[in-house]
Amino acid sequence: TDIMHLAGNISDLLITLWCGTMDCGVNNNTDSWDWTVLKDPDVWIEHGKDISEAGYHLPRSYDHKPCNIAEKINSQYKTWEFQLYTFGITPGLLHGILLQPYWENFCKLVRGFQIMCQHHIMQAELKDAHALLSSWEHKFEELYYQHKEDQIHFIHPCVHQISHLISKTIYKGPPICDTQWMMERTIGNLGQELRQPSKPFANLSQEGIRCCKVNSLISIIPELGDPPKQLPHGSVDLVEGFVLLCKWAKHTAYPTGNSAEEILRFLGPTRELPAFKKWAHLLLPNGQVVHSAWREKLRSHEEIRVSHNVKVDFLYVNLICVTHYLICPK
Secondary structure: OOHHHHHHHHHHHHHHHHOOOOOOOOOOOHHHOOOOOOOOHHHHHHHHHHHHHHHHHOOHHHOOOOOOHHHHOOOOOOHHHHHHHHHHHHHHHOEOOEOHHHHHHHHHHHHHHHHHOOOOOOHHHHHHHHHHHHHHHHHHHHHHHOOOHHHHHHOOHHHHHOOHHHHHHHHHOOHHHHOHHHHHHHHHHHHHOOOOOOOHHHHHHHHHHHHHHHHHHHHHOHHHHOOOOOOOOOOEEOOOOOEEEEEEOOOOEOOOHHHHHHHHHHHOOOOOOOOEEEEEEEEOOOOOEEEOHHHHOOOOHHHOOOOOEEEEEEOOEEEEEEOOOEEEEO
């Protein structure tokens, strides 16, 4: 069960159900389907626009943002876009639109699938995923199939395949580690290395051999695969994996308004408000780069992939914050 194609198959199944384009039996009527919330052409067009707009709020670490699905679903809509659409954006957009039983069951699928897409899955998470996906499969049959002969074709193979991800993980490890994503990436990387158009296959085989040799060396001497640790010019190492990156403001300034109040509250009553220099980017320990709203809002809406929202663990509470400024004392 390849998790990449599974995401595409499940997405296709759900979209055809919600749009009411699933084959309808002779004794059946699509008007009796209360889950076809995207059946109306105008609603579908607006839904596509919402998907495109939501893509601007996904950081570039999510790679290609989903296009307008109403315009591109029959061509040029990639599997990665389907995965972001179904398991990232749609739960929020269909809240209050899809009837509550359908929406709650859909959320079980989303959460369970998200767990199975992790590179590291703890035993407790695996148990949660098993409960969620098993419940989704059972409830899916009740809500959509409804034990009707004319609707048995709603149960595509992917509905049952997804529950096998749990056993596969127990025996082989996280599905994301042997998915088709890696194979397609490898094919793309090798294709980029071709330099002999007259003998492309011979060239491709040699590039593959060289890639295997490099991987073998790295497996024997892991240090060879470590990226260079030199920081970019002008950056400031804040230790523990945090690094301030350019651009920065030429002059320091004193914070005002709510920013000043929060900084004083953090420093304590005995400290004076210092002057700060604003920075544009912050490298996180996980390799992602946070952009401050100070610089990001200078770009046009079409160019933005919002990267100033960060998740912070503070006093054992997870907070989603907006990074207005990245500041450093003068």
